[in-house]
Each structure stands twice: as C-alpha cells, then as structure tokens.
Amino acid sequence: MTTERVATVVGDLVNRINDAIAKHEVTYDEYRAAVNYLIRVGEAGEWPLFTDVFFEHTVEQLNQGEGGTIMGPYYVPDAPWLERPYVLPMREDEKGDPLILSGTVRSTSGDPIPGAVLDMWQADADTNYSNIQQEPPPFNLRGKMTTDENGEFEVRTIVPPYYHLPRGGPMEELLKAAGWHDFRPGHLHFIVSADGYTPLTTQLYFEGDRYLDSDVASAVKPELILTLREHDSPEEMDARGMTKPFFTTSHEFRLKPAG
Ligand code: DHB
Ligand code: FE
Numbered sequence: 001m002t003t004e005r006v007a008t009v010v011g012d013l014v015n016r017i018n019d020a021i022a023k024h025e026v027t028y029d030e031y032r033a034a035v036n037y038l039i040r041v042g043e044a045g046e047w048p049l050f051t052d053v054f055f056e057h058t059v060e061q062l063n064q065g066e067g068g069t070i071m072g073p074y075y076v077p078d079a080p081w082l083e084r085p086y087v088l089p090m091r092e093d094e095k096g097d098p099l100i101l102s103g104t105v106r107s108t109s110g111d112p113i114p115g116a117v118l119d120m121w122q123a124d125a126d127t128n129y130s131n132i133q134q135e136p137p138p139f140n141l142r143g144k145m146t147t148d149e150n151g152e153f154e155v156r157t158i159v160p161p162y163y164h165l166p167r168g169g170p171m172e173e174l175l176k177a178a179g180w181h182d183f184r185p186g187h188l189h190f191i192v193s194a195d196g197y198t199p200l201t202t203q204l205y206f207e208g209d210r211y212l213d214s215d216v217a218s219a220v221k222p223e224l225i226l227t228l229r230e231h232d233s234p235e236e237m238d239a240r241g242m243t244k245p246f247f248t249t250s251h252e253f254r255l256k257p258a259g
Contacts, residue, residue, distance in 0.1 A: 037170060044169040048073035053165070057218040064201065067254050070219045071201045072189065074129040079119060079142040086145045086155040088120065091137065095125035096158030098246035099228070101204075103154075105147045105192055105253045112151025113255060116194035119144045120155065122187070127163045159228065159247055160186035162211050175216070184217055185209035190253070197255035204251055226251055 021031075041050050056070040080089060105116035121142040123129050130140035147153045165171055165182040175182045185205045193199035205212060205225045212220050231237065232245035240246065 037174070041170045046169050046171050049165065049171050053171070053217045060201075060219070066221070067223060068200050068202045069221055069224060070203070070217060071191070072203075072217065072219075074123075074132050075121060075189065075191070076131045076139075076142060079121065079144050080139055082143040082145045082155075084145075086143070086153065088122070088141050088143050088155060088157040089139055090141060090158065094140075094158055096161065098156060098242060098244065099159045100154060100156050100240070100246060100248045101188070101250065102152070102248070103251040103253065104151050105153070105194065105255065106151060107197065108254050108256050112147075113194045113197070114147055114149045114151055116147040116151065116192060116197075116253075116255070117144060118146070118153060118155075118253075119191040119193070120157075121189045122157065122160050123163055125158060125161055127161075133166070157188070159206065160188060162186045162209055165216065180216065181214070182216055183211045184215050185211040185220060192253045192255060194255055196258055198258050200253060200255055202253070206249075 020026075026034075041047055052070060052073045056072070060068060060070045082088070105113045105118070107113060121129070124136050124141055126135065128135045130136035130142060131138055141157065143155075145153055145155060163184045163186055165175075165184070167182070172182060186209055187203040187205050189203050191199055191201050203219065203224060205220055207225055207227045212225060226249040228247040228249050230245060230247055231240070231242075237243065237245065
C-alpha cells in the first residue's frame, strides 16, 4: 500500500470514529471501557472473528460480487484430498441429517470446468469447527475434491443447522451488551478454483433457515440459498445405500476467467 493510500483510508476511518464519538458524546468511562474491550478481543484471539463479522461482507461485495460471499475466520488450508465417491471426513456417529450435494462448476460464460477444485468446510451439528474448537477431530467436515470430466461433483455430508458464533469471549459480550443475537444461518463454505480462473470464496445456505434474514455476519445472498429435497422412502434410501432419511440439493458455481 502506498503512503497516500494509507493516509487516505486510515485518515477517513479515524475521522469517522471521531465523528461518532462527538455525535454520541462518548464519556471518559465509555472510552476507557472501549479501549479495555479492544485489548481483550486481542487477548482472546478474536480479532479475525470480530473483523469478519462486522466488515468482511463489504470487502467481499467490492471484490467478488455475485455468487461469492465471505470466507469467515475458520478456513484452514491443507484439508485432506478426498477420493470418489466424495464424503466429507466425519465421525462414525456424526450428528445431523445426511446431505448429498451435487453440482457443476462452470465459467461465467457457461462452459463446464473439469478438474476444478472445491475446498469445502463446515461446522458440525453443534456449531463447532474442527481445527478451531476442541471437540471435533482434526479436519472433521473439511476436504478437497475435484470436478469430473463434465465439470460435475457430488459430495455427502450433513445438513448444517443454524449456527451461533463461539461463545464465552469478548464477541459474545459485545453482542449481548448491544442486545443483538449471535446467529448465522446454517452454511457450507467453499473455495472453488481452477487454472485460468479467479478463485471463488462462497457459502451455501438453505431455504427455511430462521436466520437467513438476520445473519450476524451479513453474508447471505439470494443466489446462495438452496432448496433441500427430503428422501425418506426405503427405496430411495436403498438406492443410495443410506440407513436413514437424507436430503439432496444442488448448486452451480461460476468462475470468472483470471486477469
Ligand atoms: C464468521 C463467519 C462464519 O462463517 C463463521 O462460521 C463464524 C464467523 C464471521 O463472519 O466472523
Ligand atoms: Fe462458517
């Protein structure tokens, strides 16, 4: 970043914070509480959470636009490469309704992209991310896969129920103090990439989720909301080798040519 860019953006930010302080006649007690709060956000390691909840959506809109959304704080590189038929790594008794997600990766002009990489991650049914929270084993519900010669993929996982941010730290404290809830709709995360295309960071959501219209992270877009189809007949379960009712849905990811 150039000196001019830093001075312009940081200068504007500082001016706007000073304007808000003046407008609301912030007291010394409030100022000291705010400083102490910011220190505790750092001590708790919650800066990635804090900044992604409040600000990533704006950066994302400017830089990705349609079909994309925020990455959030819980991406971990080096998730395992999966083998077909794709199943996200999960515990034997993983909680949640089974979900089969299928789809296609295409260029923005509509051509299917064979060999595109989907790097996928999600929380478990108790809203815990592996490699972040203690509970799930490493790389639980995280994996990488590729599209076939038709640009298509299919992966089995669980339907992610609606989600709350990690609790017990400064983030929860602030949301409670402001009377705001800490929920996001249930979601699946993806980074989709292919040679010659700009990688797409996005999430998929599900129709009917109670938090679609009030995501604490402001990261829902209409084109990312999928409809789940339930399959509960013995024939359907047999055909898929499933031992309990399951859901299916599909999505088309669109990648922009690089450059
Ligand atoms: C945020 C985003 C997520 O996807 C998530 O699971 C938790 C937090 C965020 O924007 O901070
Ligand atoms: Fe998430």
